Amino acid sequence: MSQIPAAGAPLDTGSLRLKGVDHLAHVTWKPEETLHFYRDVLGLPLVHAITATGWVTEDFPDFVHFFFALGKGNHLAFFYYFGLPEEEDPGDLMHRSRHLALHVDTEEELTAWRVRLKEHGVRVTPPLAHELLESLYFDDPNGIQLEITRPLRAFADVDARDAELTLRALSDIAKGERPTVEDMWRRKGELARDHAEQAAAAEEKASIR
Numbered sequence: 001m002s003q004i005p006a007a008g009a010p011l012d013t014g015s016l017r018l019k020g021v022d023h024l025a026h027v028t029w030k031p032e033e034t035l036h037f038y039r040d041v042l043g044l045p046l047v048h049a050i051t052a053t054g055w056v057t058e059d060f061p062d063f064v065h066f067f068f069a070l071g072k073g074n075h076l077a078f079f080y081y082f083g084l085p086e087e088e089d090p091g092d093l094m095h096r097s098r099h100l101a102l103h104v105d106t107e108e109e110l111t112a113w114r115v116r117l118k119e120h121g122v123r124v125t126p127p128l129a130h131e132l133l134e135s136l137y138f139d140d141p142n143g144i145q146l147e148i149t150r151p152l153r154a155f156a157d158v159d160a161r162d163a164e165l166t167l168r169a170l171s172d173i174a175k176g177e178r179p180t181v182e183d184m185w186r187r188k189g190e191l192a193r194d195h196a197e198q199a200a201a202a203e204e205k206a207s208i209r
Contacts, residue, residue: 023067023075024100026144029086031064033141034078041120042102044068044076076100089143099145101135110136110150132159165191 028034038044049066062082067075089095104110110127114136117124124138135149169188173179 020072021074023077025065025077025079026142027084028078028080028142029084030141031066031078031080035066037141038068038076041117041122044070047075070102095143095145099137099147101147101149104148104150106150107134110134110148113148165195 035046039046045068047067047069049064051064053062054060055063061084064080065077066080067077070076090098104113107127114124114127117136117138122138124136127134127136129152132152132155133149134152135147137145137147139145165188166184168191169184173183173187176183
């Protein structure tokens with residue numbers, strides 16, 4: 001786990017930056033299967049476990065909270081709650097949307113991971129390319145969808161600029177009653193034209209000086 005920073009002078013809040021993911025937490029009703037899958041199949045070290053009787057409030061259930069190391073200071077954690085009835089599985093769309101993607105660098109690594117998963121009896125998709133990634137998809141024993149993905153190219157400045165326009169357009173049209181993707185694309189085109197006109201006006205003004 002991360003070291004506790006030493007006390008010192010107050011930080012300038014304007015300079016604060018988040019430094020990656022410390023841990024992502026899920027709930028499991030299958031601790032033995034979860035331990036085997038993440039430690040023995042995926043090879044993630046089990047590094048910590050918290051056992052507590054209640055937490056914050058008196059009616060909070062007793063639990064074990066255990067952590068696997070993902071590398072680079074990142075962790076994947078699970079809660080096991082004593083006496084908590086198992087919840088129904090989410091619908092297919094939410095199951096596929098709420099997933100954890102794990103990174104590899106090369107096509108060879110991606111292929112090797114597919115072989116390893118199949119050797120352990122895990123159902124896994126073929127490599128699927130989408131936008132800037134190529135990925136495998138499979139489920140853990142808790143029904144959580146996992147992804148192993150490799151970059152097809154690095155994110156560039158143009159991707160960040162496009163994302164900014166996309167999210168500004170989405171934010172504008174999502175306030176309506178029945179927003180559609182066509183509405184978002186139309187609004188994005190308007191924003192792109194406005195941006196281009198403003199940039200051209202600024203360039204012309206600068207050239208006059």
